[in-house]
Amino acid sequence: MGTPGGGGGRRVGRPRVAQRPDTGLQPRDELLAAAAELFTTQGYAATTTRAVAERAGMRQASMYHYVSGKEELLAELLESTVTPSLACARQLLADDASPPEGRLWELCRTDVELLCGGPHNLGGLYLLPEVRAERFAGFHAVRAELKDAYRQLLAATAAGSALAKHELDLRTDLLFGLIEGVILVHRSDPERPVSVFAEATADAALRIAGV
Known part of the structure; x- marks a missing residue:
């Protein structure tokens, strides 16, 4: 084995993960x-x-x-994918002056942009088996509240108000499933413009909702 500074016998250890550039973050x-x-x-x-x-x-x-x-x-990463959408949903629910169909479309569009707009596909973390553990109950609670906001907005539309409870629940499941399903679509083509993708998904979501 060579000595430190010697020409040969350099010790080879496990490769290190490269350090991130200085970002000024805490x-x-x-x-x-x-x-x-x-x-x-x-x-x-x-x-x-x-x-x-x-x-x-x-x-x-x-x-x-x-x-x-x-x-x-x-x-914390999981909750960061849901809390901004929930804040948007609360604002839209409180906006009684705007048609519910438009508010539902806006929530769908915003949610997709938030899920797909970051540098990393954090929505893909939803698929981890570890996420089912009790440790992540906070994430599941916020996600359930967001889903309920979708349900309320859908129920406020002309089409949604005509649905029986079980039908409304089914339409909500389908609509919410489509929005979260963009995670897989985005993963397959991450270069697709997010704004165009978000608007197209919102259009499709309202068709599923029967609006």
């Missing part, structure tokens, strides 16, 4: 950004906390000053 946000990148490119199960820490430019031990581990990062 450490916790840097960890979330690193986790978003690694979870969506390498897979959640295959990503170690050490890899996340190194990608964020810190030691693994330092990471635990900001988060408890991978599950906390995943939970």
Whole structure:
């Protein structure tokens, strides 16, 4: 084995994940950004906390000053895909002056843009088997509230108001399923313009709703 600084026998260790460029983010946000990148490119199960820490430019031990581990990062990333859409939904529900059909279309369009507009396809994390665990109950609660907002807007339309409860529930499931299904479509063609994709999806969603 060569000595340090010698010409030969350089020790070869495990390759390190490249550090992210300096972004000016706070450490916790840097960890979330690193986790978003690694979870969506390498897979959640295959990503170690050490890899996340190194990608964020810190030691693994330092990471635990900001988060408890991978599950906390995943939970926060999941909720970040839903909370902006829920805020939009609440505003649209409160806007009694606008036709419900237009408000429903706008929620669909906005939701798709939020799901597909970021640098990483975070919506793809919904498909992870780990997400079914109780640890992610917060995400599921926010998602259920968003789905209910879709239901309320659909029920307020002329077509939705004529539906029986079980029919309204079915139409809501289909509509919400279409919106979340864009995750897979976006994954297959990430270069598609998001704004065009969002509008086309909103048009299709209203046809499913019978509007």
